[in-house]
Amino acid sequence: MDQVVTDLINGKPLRGWLRKHGGVVRGWQRRYFVLKKECLFCFMREDDTRITHTYLLDEYCLNELPASTDDPDKFSFELLSEKQPSESVTLCATSEEERKMWVKALCYSIYAQKGGAIFGLPLEEAMKMEHKLGRKIPYIVEACIEHLEKYAMETEGIFRLAGRAGLLKELRSQFETAQHPPLDKIDVHTVASLLKAYLRELPESLIPPGMYQRAMNCAMRYSEHKLEDDQLAEVKSLAQLLWELSDDSYNTLSYICQFLHRLATNVSKTKMDARNLALIFGPNLIRHLDNNPELMMMTADLTQHLAYMMIHHYSKVFLPRLESDQKASSSVVPRPHDAKPRPTNLCDLVGLEFNSAPVEISKNDSPFVLVEDHFKYRDEQCAGQQVPQQDDGAMCNDTSNMDNGSVDADVTRRPIAPRRTKSRMSRQRRSCGTPTSPVSGEWPSERRQLDAEDVKTALSNRSQTSLSDSSESTSINQELVGRPESGQNSDGEVANLIHAQESQQDMQAFTADSQGKSGRETGNVAEEQTSRRADSSIGGVHNGEGAGIRSEDGKLGPSRACLESQVAALKSELVNTKTRSDHLISMMKAQLMDMREKYENRIRTMENQHRSQVTDLAAKLDAERTACAEAVQRTVALQNQLYKYKLLYGDLKD
Amino acid sequence: MAEYPKVPQYDAIYKVTVIGDSQVGKTTIIRKFVDQGAPDHYPPTIGVDFGLKDIVVENERCRVQIWDTAGQERFRAVTSCYFRGAHGVVLVYDVTQVKTFDNIQFHLAQAQQFTADNQPMIMVGNKSDLGEQRAVPYSLAASYAHDMGMPLIETSAKTLNNVDDVFYHLINEIRKRHKEDRSGEPRGDRKSSIFARSGSRRGWCCS
Numbered sequence: 040m041d042q043v044v045t046d047l048i049n050g051k052p053l054r055g056w057l058r059k060h061g062g063v064v065r066g067w068q069r070r071y072f073v074l075k076k077e078c079l080f081c082f083m084r085e086d087d088t089r090i091t092h093t094y095l096l097d098e099y100c101l102n103e104l105p106a107s108t109d110d111p112d113k114f115s116f117e118l119l120s121e122k123q124p125s126e127s128v129t130l131c132a133t134s135e136e137e138r139k140m141w142v143k144a145l146c147y148s149i150y151a152q153k154g155g156a157i158f159g160l161p162l163e164e165a166m167k168m169e170h171k172l173g174r175k176i177p178y179i180v181e182a183c184i185e186h187l188e189k190y191a192m193e194t195e196g197i198f199r200l201a202g203r204a205g206l207l208k209e210l211r212s213q214f215e216t217a218q219h220p221p222l223d224k225i226d227v228h229t230v231a232s233l234l235k236a237y238l239r240e241l242p243e244s245l246i247p248p249g250m251y252q253r254a255m256n257c258a259m260r261y262s263e264h265k266l267e268d269d270q271l272a273e274v275k276s277l278a279q280l281l282w283e284l285s286d287d288s289y290n291t292l293s294y295i296c297q298f299l300h301r302l303a304t305n306v307s308k309t310k311m312d313a314r315n316l317a318l319i320f321g322p323n324l325i326r327h328l329d330n331n332p333e334l335m336m337m338t339a340d341l342t343q344h345l346a347y348m349m350i351h352h353y354s355k356v357f358l359p360r361l362e363s364d365q366k367a368s369s370s371v372v373p374r375p376h377d378a379k380p381r382p383t384n385l386c387d388l389v390g391l392e393f394n395s396a397p398v399e400i401s402k403n404d405s406p407f408v409l410v411e412d413h414f415k416y417r418d419e420q421c422a423g424q425q426v427p428q429q430d431d432g433a434m435c436n437d438t439s440n441m442d443n444g445s446v447d448a449d450v451t452r453r454p455i456a457p458r459r460t461k462s463r464m465s466r467q468r469r470s471c472g473t474p475t476s477p478v479s480g481e482w483p484s485e486r487r488q489l490d491a492e493d494v495k496t497a498l499s500n501r502s503q504t505s506l507s508d509s510s511e512s513t514s515i516n517q518e519l520v521g522r523p524e525s526g527q528n529s530d531g532e533v534a535n536l537i538h539a540q541e542s543q544q545d546m547q548a549f550t551a552d553s554q555g556k557s558g559r560e561t562g563n564v565a566e567e568q569t570s571r572r573a574d575s576s577i578g579g580v581h582n583g584e585g586a587g588i589r590s591e592d593g594k595l596g597p598s599r600a601c602l603e604s605q606v607a608a609l610k611s612e613l614v615n616t617k618t619r620s621d622h623l624i625s626m627m628k629a630q631l632m633d634m635r636e637k638y639e640n641r642i643r644t645m646e647n648q649h650r651s652q653v654t655d656l657a658a659k660l661d662a663e664r665t666a667c668a669e670a671v672q673r674t675v676a677l678q679n680q681l682y683k684y685k686l687l688y689g690d691l692k693d
Numbered sequence: 694m695a696e697y698p699k700v701p702q703y704d705a706i707y708k709v710t711v712i713g714d715s716q717v718g719k720t721t722i723i724r725k726f727v728d729q730g731a732p733d734h735y736p737p738t739i740g741v742d743f744g745l746k747d748i749v750v751e752n753e754r755c756r757v758q759i760w761d762t763a764g765q766e767r768f769r770a771v772t773s774c775y776f777r778g779a780h781g782v783v784l785v786y787d788v789t790q791v792k793t794f795d796n797i798q799f800h801l802a803q804a805q806q807f808t809a810d811n812q813p814m815i816m817v818g819n820k821s822d823l824g825e826q827r828a829v830p831y832s833l834a835a836s837y838a839h840d841m842g843m844p845l846i847e848t849s850a851k852t853l854n855n856v857d858d859v860f861y862h863l864i865n866e867i868r869k870r871h872k873e874d875r876s877g878e879p880r881g882d883r884k885s886s887i888f889a890r891s892g893s894r895r896g897w898c899c900s
Contacts, residue, residue, distance in 0.1 A: 255739040327740060334740045334771050341739065622702060627749045637857075 043144045044159055045242065053144045058131040077148055088600060096149045098122055100216065103142055114138035146215055153217040158240045166287040176291045179214055182222055183234040184298045191227035193308040198319050202229030211236065238323040245292045248328035253280055255338065258345035274352045281356060292324065293357040300353035317346035703747055703756040707867055710775050712800045713785030714793040715764030718819040721850040722785065723761050726860055733851050738763040741775055750864055757860060776807035781814065781863045788818040788847065789826040794834065801841060813866040814843045817859055822849035
């Protein structure tokens, strides 16, 4: 389940078949859906090149529907449009699991930028949002603990007693949808359960799995020591270990433990001493990478000891981190053996299928090669003239990619250097005009705005391409770009821009025809096609229509799109093979060196042995030889003697 | 954030489970295999730990995923979980401790219970550098391993002697098995495999 969100964070789209109910056509239809960033695309078939519908998710809110009794096969959920109720759609998965997966993914896509979807989101990711608001720990943790601090310091059995499940679910969904409900009227046990649930559902526990062995060994030694001095020594080593935690984890952990430490002093009223609290919080604070319930049961005592150490010896374990310390600690990497490559996510451990095993990709996996290659390729392709710009914002890029017929849109999604600088420039220009103020009472929707910007920059760039010498268009663009915009009115402006562009394109096509330069012309026409196609899909998004334009591009699109996608596919294949073989070569080299060293060692020892054997043998041979010579001498001497005796006494007679 | 085509970093992944009594050097063998410069001493493993290493075998990049189980008695119940899905098993004993060798029988029985038949296994006598303290003679262990239809390798994790060989041998054997399986040979044919425990019980031996 958590994998879905991680994939989305890494930019991997979620795809699959769903049944859809709503829109223009009534009744249930089976459609192929692709969820990417903040857009949900709908296709007729899996390999379809044309999008039938695009849902811009930031206009929607998600509603999970309870399973209806008369139709148990339907596992449905709704996307409700805030602006146009007619755009609302009901989707239906084939199993409960599938529904959960989609709901989780959609929830992330819709609410993550608004500060929601925090359950199951990596702490690091969640903190990016919190940092913007100047928080050092997640809002939910702070809110829960503040509430408990106010009302629960003397509640008997706090944390041990479970909260109300229904209320908990409601609270959870409110936090998921970034509503930040006031907790004042909620009973303390439910809030305590909410906090525990949040900690439990973090994909990585606060003490990350990489530290599991060392932390647990600390706890084991602590539990084995009888003397207090020894125990304190272990506490100290735990403190050292926890110092390696990231700032976010450290602050959060410290905050929680501090609260528990204070809570534990009220044992006479709460009946919850540090050990009791530790038993409850242990498995919430540290978990093994392999979430095996048996393992959790078996190590329950150790996790309890660990949590006890952190709660009881709070002041000895946690030290305030200063800003400078933070930097120092993040740069220090004194990890003895845990720094070595270890599986950091479970898919590494579970994926056992051959050749299709999930892959972990580090971000710096020779990106330069790719960028350069692609850059060159683009250069050749467009021979000096600018290509319709696509930024990494979701909508424009995605729509055009989908249109290009490449089902696997990842392949074509690569950074293109000129575009980068361009869009960044325009962004800067814009930001000069608007003082961006994240503190505006509501949660910042900066990423969302960025996407709208990207669309606009892409559009403006495109119009610059088609009418590069038209000062009019640039002025329009500048005007548009320079104006402070919010996400709300962006739609209208995009539409305006589209209209302006369409007329420009007509002009452009006309001039191109009249110029009659064949090479240039084809390029321009193709250019125009792509831009118009992208336009049409965007237009389709916003107006819900635009069928006329679409049918046109249906005729013109395929061959170029097909070729382009083929080229892209081949290119990516080439790159794949190249990186693969590079990797192979480097690995083989390393192994070869390894082997060589080993064999050289072996050869050396064998040579030594051989040499010593040779000398041994030679010595032995010499000894033998001398012995032999002596024996010969002795025989000769004896024979001589015999001969002498024979001469003296004559032959013996039998 | 830019995206790049995802190139798999390996062609095949093999899961290997390492079992044996506590303090025989399972973790050290694994860490030394993963990284030659790893330290010699480790605290007891809690529950289970992992090691990953990428190697090249027959022009294929293999990722060896090693599950390092806890040797301590108290974690016995949980170690059995980690045989599931394993492609190979490494049984480790300490050549200076007879008891650890005796317990091999127990570990082997446990492994056989939870894994498929004819699972590739390998027996490893660790700490072979402690020559004078040796308590388990090589010949005895070798004949036992031979009877059980598996090879025996004596290693020294401290001096890195034979550590790599353990895993390379095992991976080779696993690959051989997979090839046999894939080529669609009748299952009965596998009896001739050197790992077969039935019939002639011929073991493969190296070192």
